[in-house]
Amino acid sequence: MKYRYICEVCGKTEILTPEEAYLAGWDYPPFMGTYGVVSARTCPDCPIIHTAWAALMMKHKTYMELTDNQKETIRRIRGEPGSMMPGQSEE
Numbered sequence: 001m002k003y004r005y006i007c008e009v010c011g012k013t014e015i016l017t018p019e020e021a022y023l024a025g026w027d028y029p030p031f032m033g034t035y036g037v038v039s040a041r042t043c044p045d046c047p048i049i050h051t052a053w054a055a056l057m058m059k060h061k062t063y064m065e066l067t068d069n070q071k072e073t074i075r076r077i078r079g080e081p082g083s084m085m086p087g088q089s090e091e
């Protein structure tokens, strides 16, 4: 089963199995975090400090203070794993 992995920081997208994503260094469930629960969703190259999770938990921002991209990330996380199915369009 392949899923679509989107880096919330740089926007990089790859279609991978969970094992491939984990071995490549993606921070994504089920190995890092839990489907539907907000945590970092990043590629192997990006720091978590720019994630929606870090904005909420480390910088103590409210949802309304997040960037549009960070809000979109949270909407996507709440729809997991369905939102990770390849072939679904972004909007």
Ligand SMILES: [Zn+2]
Pocket (backbone or CB within 6 Å): 007, 008, 009, 010, 011, 012, 042, 043, 044, 045, 046
């Ligand atoms: Zn990235």
